[in-house]
Amino acid sequence: MPNISQEYMFMTLTPSAWWRTAAIYQIYVRSFADGSGDGIGDLAGLRRRLPHLRDLGVDALWLTPWYVSPMADAGYDVADYRDIDPVFGTLAEAEELIAEVHAHGLRIIVDLVPNHCSDQHPWFREALAVRSARDRFWFMEGRGEHGESPPNDWQSYFGGPAWTRVADGEWYLHMFAPEQPDLNWENPEVREEFEEILRFWLDRGVDGFRVDVAHGLVKKDGLPDVGSDPDISDLPYQDCDGVHEIYRSWRRVSDAYEGERVFVGEVWLPTPAQFARYLRPGELHSAFNFEFLCGAWEAGPVREVIDATLTTHAAVGAPPTWVLSNHDTIRHVTRYGRAETAFDMGDKRHGAPSDPELGVRRARAAALLTLALPGGVYVYQGDELGLTEVEDIPEHLLQDPTWERSNHTDRGRDGCRVPLPWSGDQPPFGFSPPDAQAEPWLPQPLAWKALTAEAQAADPRSMLSLYRAALAMRRDVLARLPQTLTWLAVAPGVVAFTRGDFACVVNFTGEPVPLPAHSEVLLASVPVVDALLPSDACAWLRR
Structure with a gap:
């Protein structure tokens, strides 16, 4: 582990670029808000809920695919990259949404799916x-x-x-479902087509793209066998050298537009060296930090992954990003309530016991830790409400293709995709309009009546109130701090760092611990009494 005094600096040529420190909110469109009453989230519902996102205090929105699709994989099987699927709305509505997002002082990033398309394309x-x-x-x-x-x-x-x-x-x-044939990026037509798709949406004002399976576009020559004992750092269907020229060409497209238009990569790779290559100057601007998302809720692993992340990004001058959940992973409130808190994509612990009170307590602390770190941060919809994984969805309602492809051994990702609760005491909890003719596409738990945005907005102790306070302070206070991190010497089981006159302290132990010297507690995940930080808690301090 680095010395206590080790300091990290990643700001280089463009410290004012918005994406380097942005708080970005992920919208899983079909589960965010339903405006039409058909039980599926859409652009009309999203437009009505923009004030919630503005008031939450995020800087930008990332929307999962909204394109024309048969929905074999919830829109990640695209049949037309230049139009909106009717279940979500129209292209005209998308253009209006982009304008309204900008009017609220927010930016918008859309999902791009270049590894494969739909078999109906x-x-x-x-x-x-x-x-x-x-x-x-x-x-x-x-x-x-x-x-x-x-x-x-x-x-x-x-x-x-x-x-x-x-x-x-x-x-x-098809590296995913049969309905998702992989595109051959050796073909010039494919490359030209996607450059035109980029221009199509950039012309309509989007501020960037999240690139799905960014490591997978290029395949190794000859498509050789993997073998019985593969080297996971040298698989023939991911991280092949030719992928980097694709992103350099995309940057030439986006850099021709005014403003800071960005690319964010979904890059799942086994080594930091492989990951870092995607963030070199002239390639992707940033990529999701899955090592942080997957890590256990323990002091040692958390500090180690922060160290590794900052070192990896500093080497290429890129900002780190931090994320706790997304539409492909178990909600961290549930995960943090388990005996084993780490996560991997092969997680088969569905239904493992989870202490909801402990999970919420740790999730509150993790939110403050995440929002205090230098760089950018992603908030998955429902994180700000403290939503749990829904693990009792009836089998006949499961829609993730993983359920069928695994012969009903893996329930898939539907549990983190259940429609959001907005208001009221009964489903659909304001997700759909009062006169809706259909139930939400996945059932909402009755227990969520205590977690609606309406209920939490009126409670200063709620998860929503904590997120609002933290995001406001992040923008107004932390944004002015140096983009550096210096570890503090603290007791075992505690993680603490400073950024200028600001300090963040997390207690992973089972007992209260004394806070370091400070002049003020700015914000805490639970009440702090007599300068003692309770267990599984985080505090922001002014030194």
Whole structure:
């Protein structure tokens, strides 16, 4: 571990760039707010709830895919990248939303899905009909005497083989669901098409793109087998060198536009060195910090991942980002209430006992820790309400393709995607209008009546009130501080650091601990009495 006095500095050429320190709120569109009454979140519902986001104190919004899609994977199977799916609204409504977001003083980032499209995309439908049109995808002859076996041993991230055979005998690659054929980025048409897609949305005023599966676009030459004992740092379907030229070309597109238009990468890779390459000057602006999200709620691991994150980003002059949950992971209130608090994408602990009171207590502390760190931060919708993972969704209502692809052994990600509770004592808790003709697309727990935004707004001790206070202080106080971090010498089981005259202290132990010398407690996740920080708590101090 670095010396106590070690200091990290990552601000380099453009310290005023908004994205370097922004608090960005992730909106899972189909679960945020329903304006039409069909039980599915949409742009009309989102537009009505913009005041909530403005008052929360975030700087920007990230919207999950809103494009035309058959919804085999909740919109991550895109059939038309230049239009809005009717379930969400219209292109005109999207343009109005962008203008309204800007009018509220916020920015907007939209999801881009470049690794694969939908099997209903015109390109893929043409490829099925005409063999000569297949170069935009990965079509290959199969193995075996009659081509009856897949071309290689790759497995889908959703379970099962990554290949599906078509009527004329060839196989196509899909690293996710069969309805999501992988695009072949060796084809110039694919590259040109996505540059035009970028321009289409930049022309309409979006402030950036979150890039889905950013590490996966390019495949290794020849698509070789993975083998029985693969090197996870050298897999043939991720982190191939050619992917970096794609992002350099995208930057040439976005940098031609006025303002700070940004790319945020979803980059899941096993080593910091691999991760850092995506953040070099002229490539992606930032990427999600999954190591922090997945870490256990323990002092040692938390400090180690903060150290590693700051070191990795400093090496390439990029700002770190911090996130506790997203639409693919177990909500951290539930995770932090378990005996084992770490998370990985193969988590099979569905239904493991979780202490809700402990989970909320730790989630409050984790929120303050996260918001105190230098760099940017992401808040997943519902984090600010302290929502739990919904683990009792009836099996017949599960929609995540992982459920079927795993032969009903993995319930998938629906538990963190349940529609938000806004008001009232009964479902749909204001998610849909009073005259709605349909129930929410996933059922909401009755216990959520105590967690609605309306109920929490009136309670100064609520999670929502804590987030509002922390985000306001982050913008008004922390934004003026040096983007540096210096560790303080503290007792075992405690993590503490300073940024100028500001200090953040987290007590991971089971007993109260004395706070370091300070002149004022600015904010705390639980009440502080006699300068003692209770267990599983965080305090912000003025020194």
